Amino acid sequence: MIFVLLCYAASIIASVGLSFLFVGVILEKSNSFGSNKESVSCMKKFKLMDASQTPKL
């Protein structure tokens, strides 16, 4: 029975978190401007190689 009660308590705690998360996301979009990421035009010739897949001799 303890497990059942703890699970229910957890769902209530999660509800509190989700409420803040939900309002926080809307708040951020609503009241904070300019935080969106944009492309970096000064970065040129970007190369990335997966060195872990290089065959070992």
Next chain:
Amino acid sequence: MAKNCPGCGAPMEYDPGFDALVCGSCGNIIDPKSLPDANDFYLNYDEDETTALEDTLEEEELTGETYDCHIYTCSQCGGEVIVSGTEVSTKCVYCGSTAVVFNRIAKERRPDYILPFKVSKEEAVANVKKQLKAGFFVPRYFKVTEPSVVRGIYVPYFLYEGWFKDTQRFMVGHETRIYDGECEFIDLPVEACKNLADQTTMQLEPFHLNEKVEFDSSYLMGFYSNIQDLDLKHARGNATIKARAFFDEEVLRQIQSGTVRKIKRVTSVPKSEFARSSYALLPVWFVSIEKKGTPYTFLINGQTGKVVGTVPWNRLLAALMIGVSFLALASFATFFFIKSGILPAAMGYTERVSRVSRKTGGYEEVYGGLAVISAALGLMGYGFARFKKVLDNLNLSRSVVTFIFSKKRQGDAK
């Protein structure tokens, strides 16, 4: 020294819409480059006069009741113009003339480039208003109040060229991956003044620097500007930090695009080399709205019109939304818990655990429950963290440092 209209003699201002100097009196429009560049003036400045000015200021500091500024005489009306210690140009507070103060700029290196304003004052204010009106939690006061201060300021930047290489080891799920990456940077902008918060100026980017032009003092007419006060050692360090942030972000973006697994950077071996290529002035609009004596400053990229800033939220509405959301979610959770079969399953688990616990002491049930509680607490913590992030952004926008930057240019810094 103002640039006057050849037709009527009135002071001219640079108009981003026309990309030209416009006379407010007769409407004359002139290409900035067609007028003689007054920069020659400060290349031949009177050193004795500058020394005398500094001596006067030192004397004033000794007697107290002063603040760090310089006083110049307007070349148009003879009135005294008050500017902060790092000013390049300012408007005359008496006649409104766009007098460029060459005494001060003479001590510093002339900028190599300037990115002229493309966004007009009206467009900048309209952009801010549009953002505020669209905000669900923005208090009505901000939606209806006109800005108290609107200033176009050229912010100094060093433009760096260089390269960045790094070998990074990641944990992708339970697998170890090593990536070698490299890139070049051309015209990496690094802010050259200390007055502004780094985070704010980074959000203002990108500036499209392929549109920069050779520096001409004509572009300063009607705007304010600041000279570099960050030493080169720090600026170079900032260039490396900024390049690394861009590089890391791009590496992560590329790795994440190919997997849904959890990615964690474990080690990094960065190498870089940067050299300052040029010194440029970039355009930023400062729009401040005052509420109960507290300024809320928005920065607008003078080239793209991008708005950066944060306003306080309508607390009552936010609290109401949190309450309603909580009640809705809690009711749903209760309903779901009873109806979905989770309750019988949990009861079944409890019974199974109870049978085992008779032999082991009865702690399994508690451990299982605590694990679920921990997960719920983690979720709650994440929700709170998002709230804190918004609060941090708000503090940045309220920053007194940011406000002083624009306020000083009005000559009424306290």
